[in-house]
Amino acid sequence: MDISLIGVPIMYGCDRQGAQYGPDKLRQKGIVELIKKYKNKVYDLGNLHIPYVSEIDKFAFHDKIKYLKAVAEINTNLAHWVFSALSSGSFPIIIGGDHSLGLGSISGSSRFHKELGVIWIDAHGDINTPETSPSSNAHGMPLGAALGVGEESLVNLYFDGPKVKAENTFIIGARDLDEGEVKLAEKLKINLYTMDTIKKRGLESILEEVIDKINNSNIDGIHLSFDIDVMDKRLVPGTGTPVENGFNLEEAKIILKDILETKMVKSMDLVELNPLLDENDATSDLFIELVDHIFKYL
Numbered sequence: 001m002d003i004s005l006i007g008v009p010i011m012y013g014c015d016r017q018g019a020q021y022g023p024d025k026l027r028q029k030g031i032v033e034l035i036k037k038y039k040n041k042v043y044d045l046g047n048l049h050i051p052y053v054s055e056i057d058k059f060a061f062h063d064k065i066k067y068l069k070a071v072a073e074i075n076t077n078l079a080h081w082v083f084s085a086l087s088s089g090s091f092p093i094i095i096g097g098d099h100s101l102g103l104g105s106i107s108g109s110s111r112f113h114k115e116l117g118v119i120w121i122d123a124h125g126d127i128n129t130p131e132t133s134p135s136s137n138a139h140g141m142p143l144g145a146a147l148g149v150g151e152e153s154l155v156n157l158y159f160d161g162p163k164v165k166a167e168n169t170f171i172i173g174a175r176d177l178d179e180g181e182v183k184l185a186e187k188l189k190i191n192l193y194t195m196d197t198i199k200k201r202g203l204e205s206i207l208e209e210v211i212d213k214i215n216n217s218n219i220d221g222i223h224l225s226f227d228i229d230v231m232d233k234r235l236v237p238g239t240g241t242p243v244e245n246g247f248n249l250e251e252a253k254i255i256l257k258d259i260l261e262t263k264m265v266k267s268m269d270l271v272e273l274n275p276l277l278d279e280n281d282a283t284s285d286l287f288i289e290l291v292d293h294i295f296k297y298l
Contacts, residue, residue, distance in 0.1 A: 001040045001298070004085035004092045005032065007047035010074055012067035013100025013139035015058065016240045018276030023047055023095045025275045029288045031095070038295040043090065048078055064130035065151055071138045072153050075104030079158035082108025082267060091298070096271035098240070099126055102225045103142035103157060109223040109267045110146075110163035117168040117219035118146065119210070119259060122227040123243040125174050125181040125192070132180025139272075140178075143169070143225075147188060166190045168219055170210050172255065173198070173230040176243045195245055203251055207258045214264060221266040224259060228272050228287060235286060238278025249286065253293050260297035268294075 007023030035042050053070045062068040082105050085092040094105045110116045120143055127144035145154035148162030166188035175195040185192045193206050233242035
């Protein structure tokens, strides 16, 4: 399989130093060689250009979204990289960087597929709008914008209109949702599987339901977006917004295996590694272990 590895060293979406070092840290840890181990041809496209914006100008283009112009520009460029990779028959793996990049990768995938599905594995919903976000951080808004809700320049990024339907959107592992996100999920009828729901029903039951819904839909490709903070905070010190009561390593591997075995996943994000916060490389090492697991089944 041809793999296009795309680094997006962005921290504007989380407004915290360190996330921009994630892509190069994963390269230092041998992600390219690891992917090649499974007989893949890897095209490391390097890191997307990130324009410099001074911290004092973070609200220069929107009073409720930090670094809006830069976030939109970076995501537009990422969208085209992803679309170009898919158009050439390559599988884009996007390594971050904060989760604001998810809007760009979804947008590129959406332009390529007739009916995109999105599986968002994250402790957070990332479906905030400027009105509902308590932080004004763009990494809490990408999935909402992809669904057609929020700031106009984000909603219409790369091409006008929503990038994915609510019924084709699956959030797995959320446990830190803002009030506005809960209301929006209910209004749009997003497939939202919180940790409370997963614990009550069982992980395998949830995954069976997700896969059944995908199999009985018109989805022709899935974008899988994996935020390392979906893991329990004790396992991932090197991420900006860790949350307790998350998945353990075995549970994360089960999720990835079951989803990848559908053979519907055509693009993927791996985000929110912050090497400056990490302890003895625990989080980057865990990320690498998950990448190894991913390519056993991709």
